Amino acid sequence: MAEDLYQKGIDKIQKLTNSPDDDPTGFMDIGEAFKDIAPDLQNYVVEFAFGGIYSRPGLSDKQKVLTTITALVAQGKPQIGMHVKTGLSVGLTPEEIVGCVMHLIPYVGFPSVLGALSVTKEVFAEEGVTVDTTKVK
Amino acid sequence: MAEDLYQKGIDKIQKLTNSPDDDPTGFMDIGEAFKDIAPDLQNYVVEFAFGGIYSRPGLSDKQKVLTTITALVAQGKPQIGMHVKTGLSVGLTPEEIVGCVMHLIPYVGFPSVLGALSVTKEVFAEEGVTVDTTKVK
Amino acid sequence: MAEDLYQKGIDKIQKLTNSPDDDPTGFMDIGEAFKDIAPDLQNYVVEFAFGGIYSRPGLSDKQKVLTTITALVAQGKPQIGMHVKTGLSVGLTPEEIVGCVMHLIPYVGFPSVLGALSVTKEVFAEEGVTVDTTKVK
Amino acid sequence: MAEDLYQKGIDKIQKLTNSPDDDPTGFMDIGEAFKDIAPDLQNYVVEFAFGGIYSRPGLSDKQKVLTTITALVAQGKPQIGMHVKTGLSVGLTPEEIVGCVMHLIPYVGFPSVLGALSVTKEVFAEEGVTVDTTKVK
Amino acid sequence: MAEDLYQKGIDKIQKLTNSPDDDPTGFMDIGEAFKDIAPDLQNYVVEFAFGGIYSRPGLSDKQKVLTTITALVAQGKPQIGMHVKTGLSVGLTPEEIVGCVMHLIPYVGFPSVLGALSVTKEVFAEEGVTVDTTKVK
Amino acid sequence: MAEDLYQKGIDKIQKLTNSPDDDPTGFMDIGEAFKDIAPDLQNYVVEFAFGGIYSRPGLSDKQKVLTTITALVAQGKPQIGMHVKTGLSVGLTPEEIVGCVMHLIPYVGFPSVLGALSVTKEVFAEEGVTVDTTKVK
Numbered sequence: 001m002a003e004d005l006y007q008k009g010i011d012k013i014q015k016l017t018n019s020p021d022d023d024p025t026g027f028m029d030i031g032e033a034f035k036d037i038a039p040d041l042q043n044y045v046v047e048f049a050f051g052g053i054y055s056r057p058g059l060s061d062k063q064k065v066l067t068t069i070t071a072l073v074a075q076g077k078p079q080i081g082m083h084v085k086t087g088l089s090v091g092l093t094p095e096e097i098v099g100c101v102m103h104l105i106p107y108v109g110f111p112s113v114l115g116a117l118s119v120t121k122e123v124f125a126e127e128g129v130t131v132d133t134t135k136v137k
Numbered sequence: 138m139a140e141d142l143y144q145k146g147i148d149k150i151q152k153l154t155n156s157p158d159d160d161p162t163g164f165m166d167i168g169e170a171f172k173d174i175a176p177d178l179q180n181y182v183v184e185f186a187f188g189g190i191y192s193r194p195g196l197s198d199k200q201k202v203l204t205t206i207t208a209l210v211a212q213g214k215p216q217i218g219m220h221v222k223t224g225l226s227v228g229l230t231p232e233e234i235v236g237c238v239m240h241l242i243p244y245v246g247f248p249s250v251l252g253a254l255s256v257t258k259e260v261f262a263e264e265g266v267t268v269d270t271t272k273v274k
Numbered sequence: 275m276a277e278d279l280y281q282k283g284i285d286k287i288q289k290l291t292n293s294p295d296d297d298p299t300g301f302m303d304i305g306e307a308f309k310d311i312a313p314d315l316q317n318y319v320v321e322f323a324f325g326g327i328y329s330r331p332g333l334s335d336k337q338k339v340l341t342t343i344t345a346l347v348a349q350g351k352p353q354i355g356m357h358v359k360t361g362l363s364v365g366l367t368p369e370e371i372v373g374c375v376m377h378l379i380p381y382v383g384f385p386s387v388l389g390a391l392s393v394t395k396e397v398f399a400e401e402g403v404t405v406d407t408t409k410v411k
Numbered sequence: 412m413a414e415d416l417y418q419k420g421i422d423k424i425q426k427l428t429n430s431p432d433d434d435p436t437g438f439m440d441i442g443e444a445f446k447d448i449a450p451d452l453q454n455y456v457v458e459f460a461f462g463g464i465y466s467r468p469g470l471s472d473k474q475k476v477l478t479t480i481t482a483l484v485a486q487g488k489p490q491i492g493m494h495v496k497t498g499l500s501v502g503l504t505p506e507e508i509v510g511c512v513m514h515l516i517p518y519v520g521f522p523s524v525l526g527a528l529s530v531t532k533e534v535f536a537e538e539g540v541t542v543d544t545t546k547v548k
Numbered sequence: 549m550a551e552d553l554y555q556k557g558i559d560k561i562q563k564l565t566n567s568p569d570d571d572p573t574g575f576m577d578i579g580e581a582f583k584d585i586a587p588d589l590q591n592y593v594v595e596f597a598f599g600g601i602y603s604r605p606g607l608s609d610k611q612k613v614l615t616t617i618t619a620l621v622a623q624g625k626p627q628i629g630m631h632v633k634t635g636l637s638v639g640l641t642p643e644e645i646v647g648c649v650m651h652l653i654p655y656v657g658f659p660s661v662l663g664a665l666s667v668t669k670e671v672f673a674e675e676g677v678t679v680d681t682t683k684v685k
Numbered sequence: 686m687a688e689d690l691y692q693k694g695i696d697k698i699q700k701l702t703n704s705p706d707d708d709p710t711g712f713m714d715i716g717e718a719f720k721d722i723a724p725d726l727q728n729y730v731v732e733f734a735f736g737g738i739y740s741r742p743g744l745s746d747k748q749k750v751l752t753t754i755t756a757l758v759a760q761g762k763p764q765i766g767m768h769v770k771t772g773l774s775v776g777l778t779p780e781e782i783v784g785c786v787m788h789l790i791p792y793v794g795f796p797s798v799l800g801a802l803s804v805t806k807e808v809f810a811e812e813g814v815t816v817d818t819t820k821v822k
Contacts, residue, residue: 034802037783037809037816040330041802044790048322049243056314057272058236063203067237070204071244074211076625077761077796098585099195100204105592106186107208107520111625117582117589124585131585135194171528174509174535174542177604178528181516185596193588213351214487214522235311242318246792248351254308254315261311268311323791331820332784340748341755341785345792348759350488372448373743374752379455380734381657381756385488391445391452398448405448409742451741459733460654467725468683469647474614478648481615482655485622510606511615517597518619546605624762646722653729659762665719665726672722679722 006043009051016054016061018089027085061090066100073101073116074108080116084123094124094131143180146188153191153198155226164222198227203237210238210253211245217253221260231261231268280317283325290328290335292363301359335364340374347375347390348382354390358397368398368405417454420462427465427472429500438496472501477511484512484527485519491527495534505535505542554591557599564602564609566637575633609638614648621649621664622656628664632671642672642679691728694736701739701746703774712770746775751785758786758801759793765801769808779809779816 010024019026030050031041054064065087072080087097101116124131147161156163167187168178191201202224209217224234238253261268284298293300304324305315328338339361346354361371375390398405421435430437441461442452465475476498483491498508512527535542558572567574578598579589602612613635620628635645649664672679695709704711715735716726739749750772757765772782786801809816 029799031799031802034806036818037779037806038787038802038821039818040822041787041798043822044322044326045795048318048326049795052318052322053240053243056236056239058232059240063200063233063237064240066200066204067207067240068244070207071211071241072796074208075245075761075796076623078800079796094585095195096200099193100200102193102586102589103190103196103201103204104208105520106190106516107205107522108212109516109518109520110593110597111518111620111623111627113589114577114579115626117579117586121582121585133584133587136586137588137591166525168525168528171532173544174505174532175513175528175547176544177548178513178524180548181596181600182521185592185600186521189592189596209522212487212522213349215526216522231311239312239315242791242794244794244796246790246794247319247323248346248349248353248792250315251303251305252352254305254312258308258311270310270313273312274314274317327788327791330784330787332780333788337748337751337781337785338788341751341788342792344752344755345759345789348756349793350486368448369743370748373741374748376449376452376741377738377744377749377752378756379657380738381659381753382760383653383655383657384456384460385483385486385490385655387452388440388442388445389489391442391449395445395448407447407450410449411451411454455733455737459729459737463729463733464651464654467647467650469643470651474611474644474648475651477611478614478618478651479655481618482622482652485619486656506606507611510604511611513604514601514607514612514615515619517601518616519623624760642722650723650726658730658734659757659760659764661726662714662716663763665716665723669719669722681721681724684723685725685728 005047005051007051008055009046009049012050012054013046016050016065016086016090027082029079029082062087062092062096065090065092066096069097069100070104073104073112076112076115078119081119081123084120085127088123088127088129094129095135098131142184142188144188145192146183146186149187149191150183153187153202153223153227164219166216166219199224199229199233202227202229203233206234206237207241210241210249213249213252215256218256218260221257222264225260225264225266231266232272235268279321279325281325282329283320283323286324286328287320290324290339290360290364301356303353303356336361336366336370339364339366340370343371343374344378347378347386350386350389352393355393355397358394359401362397362401362403368403369409372405416458416462418462419466420457420460423461423465424457427461427476427497427501438493440490440493473498473503473507476501476503477507480508480511481515484515484523487523487526489530492530492534495531496538499534499538499540505540506546509542553595553599555599556603557594557597560598560602561594564598564613564634564638575630577627577630610635610640610644613638613640614644617645617648618652621652621660624660624663626667629667629671632668633675636671636675636677642677643683646679690732690736692736693740694731694734697735697739698731701735701750701771701775712767714764714767747772747777747781750775750777751781754782754785755789758789758797761797761800763804766804766808769805770812773808773812773814779814780820783816 013028014024017026017028030045034041068083084097101113105113150165151161154163154165167182171178205220221234238250242250287302288298291300291302304319308315342357358371375387375394379387424439425435428437428439441456445452479494495508512524516524561576562572565574565576578593582589616631632645649661649668653661698713699709702711702713715730719726753768769782786798786805790798
């Protein structure tokens, strides 16, 4: 049963990150780096976060990643980059991702948004993604 | 030109809140209460926030409100209620709104989520909205 | 298995709150108020937070509640009161609880500490608890 | 020596709050409410915060209170009201106080600013203070 | 009109940063780096933040920069350095800038202040600025 | 008297960090780096934080450091590493330190905890400390 939940989490991560079967968690940080100090962290990430919360009905995957990115921008967390990558993977357009970060200016202020745009720009460059800016202004 | 931007902001608020022509800003707080101490606040809210940011291409109105709610939950701000109401107004389902708040547990922790759910529950009751919980668990 | 985890969480809450068998979760907020909008919240609180994290080895129950109170003070969250009550229930002395809040002044500043002391004072009054202040200064 | 520092702090508070000799700390919260749970809190507030930090050279009293108000707005702390009152007491004009809160919009976002303006408006009403808004816009 | 506001913002930045006519925004980050992903960001920074908020009456430029620095310290944002530089440019003394950061200890705690002092020290070194410490203690 | 408080603070730091007599503050950051811009900072750190708050009765040294680490994780501050080191020095086991950070997942979310575990892992490696993970899961 718990094993099922772990597998459910792994399957969800694989779908979100569009990863191959021989590396189903791909670029997603599931806490593997901490096996020697907190071996249960990975289970909590996979079972609770992905097998549970990310598998909830209510929101689409695109909405879930948009919500995640927003929460990280609002808190100034460095994991934004990984989730921008996930956003592209689930089909958010670059315009949606930038639109999300820009939308936060009135709610969190410019400094947090400038920081998040830097990370977003880097990920877009790495992924070879460009933004259609013809519709802006 | 600036007048145009003000009108553009008012039009956007009217659309977001589904308000009548004789009260186009409806339940949205545009800083009217502060006319005697900061009369320009209302202009910044209407022109910058709604005429500018909320009128940006990139995200749909539903996505914009979802992003707004998320930012307020992440910061524990009391304006969540007003934006939950806007969410319903632009067509977010109750399941999407609750789904958004619940999705934040792994990113901001339970205390902020519990606080946000209290406000959400109140707004849903006021608006006569119910959540279809048959698909959850 | 998942049922076992739920029961494990309930047992942990009962022990932490020193609650009777016919009301094992006692004064602990496990999200029951949100059954009509997010029925799965309670499971996450009970299974993940109490069946999982609170049942981890490493820290004693007293240390766990001290850590919880600290996190809530640092974030200015209103749930402090409930966890001060849990602190008394697991055997933290009033001096330890006040000592924890006072210790945070250099790390989070006076405003957050003053807010937390107000809540602490209220809970102590409700619980009929007094602080031995002869050793302070 | 430590007694001197306590007196220095009390004198500073009296000057900042323009309080009479028989109630030198006036409306300033120096933690007196917590004597039965943390009797040393008052000493830390008076000696460290006012005898020390507030007595530092470098900034004028007006600048110190402006800085304090800003820090509280940025963190969403409820003590803003007391420090707005202190601001008026040290000679900040209502325009300076409102100007400070409004200046924070690009740095902390509208929600925190709206909350702070509500408290400011209340204090101004209590103190019979009005804002000259002819120069704004 | 909007063009006027843009020019007003540029003029304000030039004055604040004391920049030459052929590089009027000087060292100020106005979001130029994000032209390929969010070309409208620069307009919001220039028009709203500088043409609007920074051009408000109420506070002097020195007070505005002091308020900005405080907000960034309270939130732990990396843009502190740029605004310390602006502070020196508008005539804040090094003693005022350090006085502002030190004044925040009781409100935000030592960790944020230590971080801000590191950045301040670096900028002072780059700008060849020294602090008169004879009056401190 | 003030000199006594300074010495009391130094003695406390020496005990907490287990430092030799000829370097009593050891690896603890007491603000020495800022002598040329804020020479009084060191006094505040030593006298107020260590001579005062850290010397309060109520909590054991182990509890004080646990509380400190928690506050820094909750705020995402970079000083976590130094205090993890202090934790080991006062006798917190690696399991207690990791247990404290892991306990915060439900209260502050995964991103802050992942950041704190990275720093913790580095300090453990530097100090040659290993975690007994046989009891976890």
